[in-house]
Amino acid sequence: MRRNQSMVNNFLLLGFSNLPGLEGLFFFVFLTIYLLTLTGNSLIIMVTLTDQTLHSPMYFFLRNLSFLEICYTSITIPKMLENLLSKDKTISFFGCAFQMSLFLITGAAECYILAGMAYDRYVAICQPLHYTLIMSSRVCYELVAASWLVGVPVQLSQTFLVFTSYFCNSNVINHFFCDIPPMVNLVCGDISINELVAQVEVALLAVIPFALVLMSYVCIGSTILKIPSVEGRRKAFSTCSSHLMVVVVFYGSGMTVYLKPKSSHSLDMDKFLSLFYTILPPFINPLIYSLRNKEVRVALGKVLLTLHSQETNGHRKNEHSKTLGDIPTH
Template identity: 50%
Template sequence: MQHKEKPSEANLTELIEFVLLDFADVPHLRWLLFGLFSVIYIAIVMSNGIIFLITKLDPALQTPMYYFLGNFSFLEICYVSVTLPRMLMNLWTQRRTISLVACATQMCCILVLGATECFLLTVMAYDRYVAICNPLHYPLVMNHKICIQLVAGSWISGIPVQIGQTFQIFSLSFCGSNLIDHFFCDIPPIIKLACGDTFVSEMLIYIAAVLIVTIPFLLILISYSKIISTVLQLPSATSRAKAFSTCSSHLIVVALFFGSAVITYLRPKHSHSAGIDKVLSLFYTIVTPMFNPMIYSLRNKDVIMALRRLLYK
């Protein structure tokens, strides 16, 4: 284990603030990026907000599937609001400094909301599994009380682990550069700035990633393998098409979110690069929330009809 030297007085500022470089390497694209991400943020908030609203107000959408979808849309609004407003402010003001406390808070919120998304996507897969594989037991298994418990569990389960992980990472010594080559306080770029031995932190990150990302992903795959097996046995081509349509929407979101998260947090440290980390982070923090309404809603007749009823009112 390497000896951690006490930071010199000249480096004390690095212990209380960082600098988020975000897109500082392309200053000529500053206003283009600001406009693009502003439009994306407004679109994400409005589209997910509409889905959340209609799943709460429309009587035809008071089913477990839409209850989970409404919560998922609300989660996406929270998730994107942790990163994009700060990035837009940095692009507008060019003041990229972020305090140690603000950086730790942002990381903790991202990790907690990311864990919630993993668990909620697993719950949604379980809901489809029960609906398709055990339709006669569906009203009993997925009653309102169970749905509330599953959603509450999804929101709460990751909090202790992610708070502990954030505390452990920010208890490291940062005695080198304070430049974060990223657009938010994510784990890989923060770990790069730590001096001394980071082996324990990296092992805890892998363990948390396995518990929160890999296990839910495997449960989703198991659920959908059983769903696909059951769907293929349905006698009606119409029933098969409807079931596949519903499931494929969910699988697209799962592939986008889990694929980028697994590559970000489970690939070897030596293969990390700032450019790849930024692209992957864009997928699970911006692309998934942006495409969620289109994937779930434009292919769903019930949601489209509910939106029309809301507009007519």
């Protein structure tokens, strides 16, 4: 079998080359979404850093989530945009391995940061008297650090297994980035170890944090229902509704690809479905938090007003300097 197997030096990312007439439109749409994603998440980071009223654990996690979303999209979208315009759609062997490992690590980090945010809401609603003691700065930093590090061993193991395999005389990836399903599809021979590691990966890095989120919201829901006043229940629910929407979008879009039965797997369909978990959550998260969260809306308004005032003052100073420059001197 070794004669029919080969190691490759680079891979060809097909992307959307099967739709050549639409590549220009795809480039414009994805570039617009990417720029809006960077802008929206950067504004969230700026607002939560500059406004003193948002210096709480809830917004600390939101700030880290926004930073993670910037990293998450920047791993895949720039290369996709390059391939949409270029005839050369290759990616180096090590570049592909690097892209896949970073994508998997940031995806796992997002799962656990969302779980950390759910735990924060659980403590705030179910144990409000102990909130400041439990959610100390040290605990918040430790939770975020653990979120980034927990997926590294498993994800690097998965990447190592895939890229030390033999590929069946093919380097063509039917996808717009180096993801697990299309890469494993190229591997020759027995892939049972890859599948085992993938199952461990899903259990540790997706199922467990999702279960933690569900447990948190079961407790939150039970506590909210015990609140006597309608207004109190509404306020309690509003503090976690944005996060709940983000969880539904992220996990719902990811599960459509990774938890589908093997018999229904289609690489072309997976390629389009993967747009929903690589592009959609980072794009709409800032919209969800800015539209549904009053504190963020107010803080964002202050930042935009400050920026506008600075721009206006700068323009007036320039006009004043020009006016003084036009006065004749003797």
